[in-house]
């Protein structure tokens with residue numbers, strides 16, 4: 001099975017609500033890993049491959065919403081299939097690490113919990129779209145929804161809110177609880193990180209987890225302190 005082949009890179013995902021600092025932390029972790037000489041692919045969802053990026057614009061404009069949560073989950077899953085085939089799986093096979101801003105936990109939280117999608121449908125979609133290409137480690141960046149939304153609004157400036165940013169505070173609190181629940185159910189994969197401290201403090205907390213959990217895959221020098 002590919003997942004435990006010695007040459008395979010490691011797959012790390014970042015999840016959380018709006019404005020929790022995922023993209024900043026993805027960038028920081030990617031540079032830290034590259035400093036160790038590792039090959040790293042930084043990517044995101046929806047998107048991360050030409051086919052999936054084409055779907056991204058359609059989904060975020062809200063075109064999927066008219067098909068309900070199931071239709072939207074299908075669109076995200078279609079984008080994910082292309083992303084895995086074209087970007088993630090080839091990188092892991094080369095031995096590169098992959099750090100991804102959002103992955104299937106976002107479908108579980110947004111379409112599954114907040115969108116009230118049938119869990120059986122969600123599980124089948126996940127099986128079809130993701131198969132065995134599952135993250136080795138997932139960071140759930142956690143913030144009260146009011147703080148996250150305020151940060152996201154500030155960051156957006158004059159740009160229009162996308163389909164999900166337009167939803168209210170209660171929706172975003174539901175998402176927060178959904179991510180925390182996933183982390184509680186799959187503690188071997190997920191680690192909740194408090195998103196309130198400064199970027200540096202959050203980045204250090206994340207790095208400590210990477211060292212503790214993925215130590216066997218890090219170059220030896222990272223372990224000599």
Ligand code: TYD
Nearest residue numbers: 017018019045046076102103106107110164
């Ligand atoms: P993006 O601009 O990447 O937002 P963020 O900076 O918050 O990551 O937009 C992605 C949006 O799509 C975000 O609101 C979450 C949503 N989404 C889903 O609803 N389901 C999914 O499976 C994924 C990957 C994202």
